[in-house]
Amino acid sequence: MTNPVPHIATARSVASAPAQAAGDSAVEIRNVSKWFGDVTALDNVSFEIRRGEFFSLLGPSGCGKTTLLRMIGGFETPNEGQILIDGVDTLGAPPYARSTNMIFQHLALFPHMNVLDNVAFGLKMKRLDDEVIKQKVHQALELVRLDGYGERKIDQLSGGQKQRVAMARALINDPSVLLLDEPLGALDLQLRLQMQDELRRLHKSLGNTFIFVTHDQGEAMAMSDRIAVMDQGHILQIGTPEDIYEAPRTRFVADFVGHTNVFDGHVSRIDDNGECLVACSGLTFRCIAPAGLTLEQPVSVALRFEDVTLGGDPGSADGTGCSATVTEKMYLGGMFRLETRTDEGVALTSDVTNSDAARLFAEGDTVNLTWQPANVSVLLE
Amino acid sequence: MVSITAGQENIAKRSARKPARSHRPYSGYRTALWIYAGAFYTFLYGPLLMIVLLSFNNSEIVGFPFQGFTTRWYDVVFASPALLKALGNSVGVGILAAAIATTLALSLAMGFRHQFRGKSIVLYLILVPIIIPGIIGGIVLLIFFGFSGVRSSLWTTVLVAHVNWVLPFAFLTLFPRLHGFDRALEEAAMDLGARPWEIFTRIVFPIIRPGVIATALFSFSLSFDEFIRTIFVSGFDRTIPVQFWGLIVDELAPELPAMAVLIIVISIFSSLVGFYFMWRASRSAATYARKAS
Incomplete structure (x- = not known):
């Protein structure tokens, strides 16, 4: 400094x-x-x-x-x-x-210059030869599919065209x-x-x-x-x-990236096959145990909305499903979002494909929900 | 939402039936408002109009009744070497004072974009000369020049006095232009390889240029009209207002109205052009703001 x-x-x-x-x-x-x-x-x-x-x-x-x-x-x-x-x-x-070159949040195109002068600015600062600049500007405008727009003023461009000018202005400097x-x-x-x-x-x-x-x-x-x-x-x-x-590692990542159910609980069993059970206020989740997991360790589990399947047999293995009551059903086009309350009293949201089966359910109905252990993430922090 | 729209429709229907009814605020006072506005503008522009009329009055005495139309007082003005000299002095000092004050204001405004300790105090200190009464300002300058041994003359004391007087106003007009300037433009230029001086000459100055021109024109008008401070420090040189004052005191010369009209025209012209550039500056700022959002 x-x-x-x-x-x-x-x-x-x-x-x-x-x-x-x-x-x-x-x-x-x-x-x-x-x-x-x-x-x-x-x-x-x-x-x-x-x-x-x-x-x-x-x-x-x-x-x-x-x-x-x-x-x-x-x-x-x-x-x-x-x-x-x-x-x-x-x-x-x-x-x-x-x-380095930057493309700014609001683009920061120079309002008093036309497209050509905006794109050429970096090369002019490098004192390149006028002919070289002209040729490179032409190439850059071609690259962003703006050839023929060189003489336009910035405020005569659409939003997308401005984006392209900003890209050309930065990328021309390689x-x-x-x-x-x-x-x-x-x-x-x-x-x-x-x-x-x-x-x-x-x-x-x-x-x-x-x-x-x-x-x-x-x-x-x-x-x-x-x-x-x-x-x-x-x-x-x-x-x-x-x-x-x-495989989000923290609760924040799981929440921020995609739509996720997150539950706090503790490890209730670790199996020899590398799977474990996490008990979360009555509801149990079977998951792939990360290395170093100990029994009774407090952890959270994350299960994405779309990894919850409608139907199946929740009783086939411990912690791979539950029975729940639909509290709200939202139409999202290609799928439905079902907000449910499990028999254990836990709120669980699922995105299920818009199939004939899904269409039949209404709010208040009881449904079976299942999931794969591989889709349940264990969050250590 | 729905009920509001329905309500608006109802109102629309009702007013379609009875078009004469209006419920704008103060609509009952319309006549009174017109009278007030008329009186207001008569008061503002009446005296001005009178002086214009008097300048064309074919009479040796300044005053009414109107004795017939003539342009001879303008001939007298343009034939008087003393008046022309004063006019030249005023224009010269005006241009130079405007140039110096605008340059100083520009660098000050650039500096005030940075954060530093005591910024607001320094900012107010620049503006103090505006609130100091003109007569005090004149005396203070007279004493100051007396002590420093500077002889009163047009290009020394008068010029300094005018820059001193005009600078706060120049700063006030220019500062908002730079204060509202989008820093991302400067960052973009820097990112593309521009050094500080190149950022100023190629990005900042071209964009604020209308504001700079406006500032220079306003500064010129202020300097051109300045009288109180000038009369204290002008010595044997005379600017137009000082010359004018002399004519009033010595003799109520019949060409006075013509001279007054001339001063008014020059002042109004430079201010109007200044307002035009101000409008352009704010318009380009508005376009830019719209584009950014």
Whole structure:
């Protein structure tokens, strides 16, 4: 911080030779903490983002994801710890000396310039030859399917076109890491899905590392190679969308990612076949026991709405089903959401496919609900 | 929701039957309001209109009755070397004072975007000259220049006095433009490789330019009209208001109304153009805000 000059120099050399000495991590976060006054935004966070990865930081607002992204981009400085980009410490390097580019939440397109000048801005700052700039801008606009829009003013563009300009303006610089700060948040659903496709296509064809900040778990699932789920300045779990969704490690992750029933209980039996029983206020769940589980240990279990099946025999094995009364039935199109109260008095919600069988049930009816032990996650914290 | 819509329909039906009934607030006082507004504008613009009429009055005495239409007083004004000299002085000092004050206000406003200790106190200190009575301001400047040994003249004391007078207003017009400026634009420029100076010249300044032009024009108007402070420090040089004052005191010259109209026209013109740029500045800010949301 106090003497940024040598750091700037190192960061610049990063931009020219990104592949050297860096192994396969594009960004390395080492014990990073950041606080604003009394508020801790990030608390001793460490992880790596691999080269060429589409990596999402997922969490509710205020979890520290944007702060982390801004620190990678050089807009904030960590109070403690290091951030390495392409293997080189970035401490003190300002944004203009980093090999990162950002797509901002509200895009931050320059309102007084047309599309061409917006996209060309980064190359002009690098003092490239006018002919080269012209050619590259043309390519970039082609890449985001905006050829022919160069002379348009920014306020003459639709929401989706602005998104594309923002992408072209960042990607034309061929950043070693592209930072995306919830850029799709303001779009309506249809357009958002389109832009998700567009971003994935760009990521596949370009191969740059993308770091995507979002609070939308569906968006993170659909786009990412790996996801880091964050809450209150901590990283709770990092993994592929499948890992995060199917094997949430904490109650927060289970709740935040998808619709989940979570119950507190304790381990009542551990079987030799690696399964265990968790008793939760009368209702028992059979699950795959994680390593190191002990009898009577207090744990929580998570069971996703869609992993509860309507029908089947709850008595076939201990902890694989129950009998319950339907308290509310919601029509969701392709499926029904059944809110039920089990005979033990526990509230259990299930999403069941819109089948003939499901249609027959009404509120007040008694139903059998079953589930697979593999679908019940044991949450240790 | 449903009941409200139904209620609105009912009201619509009723008013369709009896179109004359209106229930807007104060509608019974409409005539009174018109009279009040008429009196208000007569009071505001009556004297102004009178001076315009007088400037075309073919009479050696400033006053009514109207003796016939003439433009000869304007010829007198434009043929008087003293008046033209004063006009030139006022325009020159006005332009220079506006340029200096606007530049200072711009850098001040840039600085005030940062957080620092005692910011609000320093902010209020900039605005104090506005509330100091003009005559006090003039005396204070006179004493100050006397002590510092600066001889009164147009390009020294008058210019400094005008910058001193105009600066708080320039700051007040410019500060909101920069205060409301979207920092993400500057961050985006920095992210794309722009150094601080390039961010200012390529992003910040072009976007706030209408506001800067407006500020300069308002500053010019203020300087052009300044009288009280100027008369204390002007020495042998005269600006238009000082010259004007001299004419009133020495003799009630018949060309006075014509001169007054000339001053009014220049002031109004520069202010109107200033308001135009102000409107443009706020419009572009509005477009940008809409786009961002």
